[in-house]
Amino acid sequence: MADAFVSAFVNTILDKLTSLSLEQIGLAGSLKTELDCLESTLSTIQAVLLDAEKKQWKSEAIKNWLGKLKQAAYHLEDVLDDFKEEARNRSLCKDARSKVSTFFSPRNPLVFRLQMARKFKNAREKLNAIAEEKSKFHLREGVGEAEIEQNEDSQTSSLVDESEILGRADEKEEIVSMLLSNASHHDDLSVYAICGMGGLGKTTLAQLAYNDENVAKAFDMRAWVCVSDDFDIKRLTKTIVESIEGKLCDIQELDPLQRHLGEKLVGKRFLLVLDDVWNEYRDKWVRLKQALRSGRRGSTIIVTTRLEKVALMMATDPFQRLGCLSDDDSWSLFKQRAFVMGMNEGNVNLEMIGRQIVQRCGGVPLAITAIGSILRSKSRESEWLRVKDSEIWGLEDEGKRILAVLRLSYEHLPPYMKQCFSFCSIFPKDSVMEKDELIGLWMANGFIPRTVGFA
Template identity: 40%
Template sequence: MASMFQSLLDRTAKLPATLHQLFSRSPATSAASSAYSHFVSDLEKLRRRMERIQAFLEDAEEREIRERSIMLWLDELRDVAYDCEDVLDEVEYELQWYQLACQEEEHTPSSPEKKRIKRKREVSDSDATPRCPPLHDASFQLQITAKIKDINDRFEEIHRDGLALKLHEDHGQRHSSDSLSDPPLRMPTSCLVDEQAVRGRDHDKRKVMDMLLSDDGRHCKENVGVVSIVGMGGLGKTTLAQVVYNDIQVKNHFPTRMWVCVSDSFDVVRLTKEILQTLTGRSSDQVQGSNNFSSLQERLRQNLQGKRFFLVLDDVWNENQGYWEALWLCLSSGAEGSRVLITTRNEMVSRTSFVSEANMHRLSCLSDQDAWSLFEQRAFSGRNSSNYPELVLIGKKIVQRCKGLPLTVKTLAGLLFCEFSEDRWDDILRSDLWDLAEGKDQILPALKLSYRHLPSPIKLCFVYCAVFPKDYEFKRDQLVKMWMAHGYTIPTATRCMEDVGRGYFDNLLQRSFFQKYYGDYFVMHDLIHDLALSLGKGECCEVVDDKLSSIGRARHLFLKCWEDVTTCLSCGGPTGELLRLRTWYLRWQWRESRDVVEPVENMFGTMKCLRVLYLGGARIRELPDSVGNLKHLRYLAIDIKDCCRLPESLGNIINLQTLQLFNARHMLELPKSIKYLVNLRHLEMCAFSPPSTMSRDVFRLQLQMMPRGIGRLTQLRTLPLFVVGE
């Protein structure tokens, strides 16, 4: 939410100067000039009000997990922010058309009749005459000004509500009544473990111990070798480290062993004190008598001199290599063969702490058999499960829902401890995990801690991933293009938006939000998906049991088959809540594509907020002219089997960044208006259906020539072929 707000602020700050430059170049009527002045004034008010609200966001996002009133406040804020984005997009859309009109004049100076761009603002049978951009039109300006005034009023009300909720501007600050009741996000850990309760980690234990006891010195920092255990929250990284720490072979190999729970704050002074306390056996008061970091470093260095030690740093989040350097200055005095074991959710933490790829152990989920063994041990409390065959059947279904995540297995098994009622077990099986008190108090905070540590721009990208259903296999580049379409990947001076998006994707992969599936496909663990879904507050929905899973706040819709489209249109559209949709994703399925005209045409005519439209499961023999109404669209993927041409109205979608055409082997020519798609970055044409690739079947395309003016598409990065006409 914070990054979305920052993007809106940046746009409202830049827009007045751009508009001033526009109006200074072209004379306008007095009415238009007056409306323009009011518009710019309202934009400035909008920016100031958004800045005041932005100051509350960090506090609000911290408190929403515990306070329903804050959650509702953020929901309302998100709705207004979306409306604000739509209005800014509308103004920028018209501004781009004006700039295109100026460029058109430069390209055709000798033909007065060509000095304006021929485009259709609203395409219908009765209105086929193109009109010029209406930026100088007073009625258009008044319409936009009215919308911004309404948004201003709503933001002002939200700001007043934020003050009433005692939201604070300082990050981490809490109202006194809240701070006393806030539970810690994670309990501190120790080296103690009940090894009899651990299941399915023998292989992992052997691999980590091999890394620790090896003498080959792979990527050691001075005398100290560094090993890491990496994985998503709840996998049992700490448990594995505890088992290794207490192994008799490790005890014999390392005369000096130390355990420190690092958690959120990588405070080098605090860590040095805690290591000293563990090492010397002194009380915390004695060790903490000195706060001079230099003297603490020297004391630790002297105490480790010549000793072969084993140090566990549990639950590490720090990515700042400078902090690690300061700590290694103390540790490097240890004897050769000393080892540090780090547990973390983020691969980047391992790399910045000098862990080589060979010494990084990626922890996986438990097998079904091991997960059941863990569940059985805790739920049946030593009783023989064979005496409860009905409960065993239900229990194994519960375990399947956990997808091998030990934290979830233990939590749900704990709920059923000494419970032998089939109804109770069935209730747990059918309940949504987040509806259970234990899910909110134990599992959700553990997973949300990973989300909390994400950089702000990546949070939006992660939450958007809930648009895909559970177990959906997705590709990196496609997801990045969808992020781009929603404005989540802001380019920098040195990196284009694709590179920014790939960086965000890799960041989520390194932090275990994504898992490698096969080839170039990725998936999300069910609980990670549930986390994204819960953070999205109903914005992502799908059809489940012939009903929409969420409709009131739906912004992103996933449809598995064409029957879902029928259900969707009957439930919420095209005149209902679905008019606010920003993503419409109809999954392609083998042999299930349908020939559709009327439903798609209705969609194009009404769902004008769409940014992403993926119609892989709808075979379109003739793309209707009404596609030109989707002026906010950035990503369009369609199956155009047997379609020879695309309508000229496609050129109206000047915001379009990605155009994917499947089954395009009969396409003879692209529309002449494609030269106006100045933001187009990827033009992808496949002769067959997905997952067909351009490189495989590009020579089966029958394009006869490229349209004139395609050279104006200077943003283009993907083009399957270039055909020169006769």
């Protein structure tokens, strides 16, 4: 796995180095020298990290180098935490009695300074070796300075702002027509699948159909469930019930849950969206589908998935393979995001560069939106050319290229936000957390500078 946040991590460690309460411990000459050398070495490495993080996509050697750097940085962080803890403990030693006892304790300040000097020296020697190794990679300093912030949550919902969606009118009309036809002809439970690679807008298309006024009138009840890679039948049944009832369900066992769902659906024509399905095990799908059969004829399930195998397994009708946007729709979407204030004579060259960038996005809405969001705050041609000439466009695999585009938007985050977002990777996919709780975790881990405020 690529190391995507080493630069942010090193930046945090540098902040810790410069903010240590050194005067609370007192500095032996060797200790101060080691700290100064450490700061210098880290600053030298940090200068090329953004370039290294970009090039690791094409270089296994750089990726391995970043991995070694990350491990060395983790070790240094542990040493710094020990150092800060001692500073805190010594600040509590106010009276002479405490100071005398401390002299004979394992926290004797002289012994501690010598121990810490040795630990810092070991950390510095490891980092020096890593710093020397970087020269063979021909990395550039100061590449890709961060300027923009953005936030994204992978947990989907049925809500959508249709005014911001471009280029899916025909696909939406096709799905809406199918839904209304199923509802009026009273067919058995139908399952319609939307299939395509990540970033094409499968979820968005499902949202558009789900919120269509005529569709809403045709069904007695609607429910939206984000499935993801955890196709747990009990969880999904409970989530469907909660989506229908609009409140939490306290039933814990699967059998009463499914019976309760069946009772809710009796005599009702329903529309259910199962978004982002990865499950390839037919028996799991059959067990979930069984609880949905009590609905009125004309009920329909829409499934979105990246996997054609899943679409074939679940769909009762020919599934829709979602294609890329046309050139005109791609450009319109890009303009909407990149030229917030509209286009004028002063940015004619930016338009030319922008059209070249859009061509490289290959009609993938997610890539176009991400790149447009990056560039909307940039007015210099050199900044746009840097994006156009990025190495990410050289990746042959289309899926990897989309991820690399998202990676490019990550690179334009401020350093502290990079580490905040990387921290979120420890949670399961599609996890949901209150904003204040997440910010609290970021603050507890020291990721957010004191000067930053959140609304």
